[in-house]
Amino acid sequence: MSAAVAGARIAWRVATVANVVRETPRTRTLVLDVPGWPGHRAGQHVDVRLTAEDGYQAERSYSIASAPEDTKLALTVEELDDGEVSPYLTEELKAGDQLELRGPIGGYFVWDVDIGGPLFLVAGGSGIVPLMAMIRHRNSALSAHAQAARRHGAGARVLSSERWRFDVRPVCRGISAADGLGRRRL
Amino acid sequence: MTPISRGFRGRRQPEGVAARLPPGQYETRDFPVLSAGPTPRVSLSVWDLTLRGTDGQSMRWNWDEFVALSREKITVDIHCVTKWSKFGTSWEGVAIDTLISEAAKAGVRAGPYVLARSDGGYTTNVPLADLTNGKAWIAFNYGDAPLPPEHGGPARLLVPHLYFWKSAKWVRELRFMESDAPGFWESLGYHIYGDPWREQRYAGDE
Numbered sequence: 001m002s003a004a005v006a007g008a009r010i011a012w013r014v015a016t017v018a019n020v021v022r023e024t025p026r027t028r029t030l031v032l033d034v035p036g037w038p039g040h041r042a043g044q045h046v047d048v049r050l051t052a053e054d055g056y057q058a059e060r061s062y063s064i065a066s067a068p069e070d071t072k073l074a075l076t077v078e079e080l081d082d083g084e085v086s087p088y089l090t091e092e093l094k095a096g097d098q099l100e101l102r103g104p105i106g107g108y109f110v111w112d113v114d115i116g117g118p119l120f121l122v123a124g125g126s127g128i129v130p131l132m133a134m135i136r137h138r139n140s141a142l143s144a145h146a147q148a149a150r151r152h153g154a155g156a157r158v159l160s161s162e163r164w165r166f167d168v169r170p171v172c173r174g175i176s177a178a179d180g181l182g183r184r185r186l
Numbered sequence: 187m188t189p190i191s192r193g194f195r196g197r198r199q200p201e202g203v204a205a206r207l208p209p210g211q212y213e214t215r216d217f218p219v220l221s222a223g224p225t226p227r228v229s230l231s232v233w234d235l236t237l238r239g240t241d242g243q244s245m246r247w248n249w250d251e252f253v254a255l256s257r258e259k260i261t262v263d264i265h266c267v268t269k270w271s272k273f274g275t276s277w278e279g280v281a282i283d284t285l286i287s288e289a290a291k292a293g294v295r296a297g298p299y300v301l302a303r304s305d306g307g308y309t310t311n312v313p314l315a316d317l318t319n320g321k322a323w324i325a326f327n328y329g330d331a332p333l334p335p336e337h338g339g340p341a342r343l344l345v346p347h348l349y350f351w352k353s354a355k356w357v358r359e360l361r362f363m364e365s366d367a368p369g370f371w372e373s374l375g376y377h378i379y380g381d382p383w384r385e386q387r388y389a390g391d392e
Binding site: 008010051052053056057058059061088092097098099100105106107109 | 191193194197210212269370374388389390392
């Protein structure tokens, strides 16, 4: 469980957009500077709050896409046609803009290298985002402690489908029962 | 200081809608399905519901006995901690008051806190005071049809004045306790009580 969850209220923080990355026609990754960010675990999410000039506010939850090791916090957002918040985040937001967020939130759907592997990650649409945090966390850990991670057996396979193209990109090969798909292995 | 989101207008809600929305919520007309694991499928022939007292005494109803209890129709707004709210949802169910008074005849002693337990192992805690006096039900119909499994059927707890994770899907047991104990989400960073009007989403929210 994140240290940020223990006792104190999870505070709203002001984040500044460092960069907006186009991932797909409907998807952008917001790369954010968040002063005082307490760190997170791969799989956690944040609440984002926007404030209009007249004080009207809207809140939504978004998964964190970046690894705990990354210096900036990244959220990957899919635009919904009738969305109130996502079209603003994907089309309007630019580097230098600010927004409020609080987190990290959630202690269930998380994975750390210490939990071990192998991983079999399956996602539909924007469900890929928390899995990307896990993959990035794994890759960071692999490059930092290549041999130790290999000994952990943290191999990973990802199966995802992107709704905007309805394609399934199976990058899983050779999964056998012996790989074990038990709950702890995610 | 709260920064203004340059160029953000947002979607203003009509007065009547805005007043029904707790802080940070938005209205949806869908009925989103969120669960932490697979949807349990249980045959009504083996389904039962148990009220377990603080002294270990318990009362158990099978499906036929349960649906033969006095039923109520309920129309309520519901509020999910993931921020959607849905207005005017219609349910049919048995009031927790009814279950408690039936169980009391069999010597089941209520306690000040309740832990609900579901098929699949999900748990959630609710103070007794939030389940009694017409505030909570075990619901088995949604609209005019049996509650579908993805929404918690055959029967779920319905505690509409708290965030909807408290309305445990697939509920099978209510256990009375002398002291409060966190359930599943309450152990994983979510608020121990979960009042949407005070925006008690996460541990530490006041």
